[in-house]
Amino acid sequence: MPDNPLLAPIARLLHAHPEGLSEYALMKQLEFDGLHLDQDADASPELLLFRKHFLIMNALYRLRPVLAEEGFEISISALHIQLHPLDSFHHSTETAIIPDDQPLRDYYLDWSEFEKSSSDYVRALLDGFWQRYMSSDQRGEALAVLGLQERASTEQIRIAYRRLAARHHPDRGGDADQFRRVREAYELLMV
Template structure:
């Protein structure tokens, strides 16, 4: 595994700060040179930002076992980076939840520990990553909106979604004196959830 030059400054910064911090805080603290980022001659700001992000996450994942050997958990996410002593008596539910979530993110860890992801990144691949992120973001936003239109919680099961839709459609159908715009929004919400859940 290639040694990341930002491991030492990141470890020092984490040790000198008490409490959680964000990835953005780390990015502001570090000085990245063109040599560190190894940018191609034709590159975008998105590629530079991606490579900074990658270097930080790679360093954090390489530091995780080192902190573990020193008696600390290193919690890693874009919004929260924190070291927690193993000896914390009665670890809070939040700490335990963070650690459980991290264990579930082994694919993310493997991604950031693979230097090929850094060296092979280019403006096109970063643009594809960003587009993929925004597609997932908008899909989640549309799903939440669809649940809201139907008056349901986001954890509603498909049978409840279908029965709620049928009741609302019967009430708001224009042929039964309902408002056509309301009916259309209910129908679109139902279709959106059916599509997201791949159900006809």
């Protein structure tokens, strides 16, 4: 694995900010300290940001075992990165809310993910994210139309659809627009 130039600067910044900092603040501090992470002038802004993010996350996950030998654990999220003394970290209530991040760790430690990054690759990642985001948003709206909670089963969706479709069917004097919304919600949820 190639040497990540951010290992030492990030370790220094984490020790200098015991209160922790966000990934954005970390990125800005690295740039302020003179580390230019956007070396490729031909890369799109999205690709440059992806590469900066990847380098930071790769460095954080590579620093975990090094800092553990020094008696520290790193909690890692985009919104808050912080060093904790190992004793207080493992005995605090925070450990109960920190999810297992093995899939993320594996991704960011796989240098081939960085090497294969291109503007098209990053665009596809972003498109996939927005499609998942929009579909989850649409799913919530569809569930609301049917009067259901987030964890509704397929059978509950069918029952709610049949009940509302019967109530709003235009042939039975119901509202055609509401019937259409109920049908569209059902179709979206059953995909």
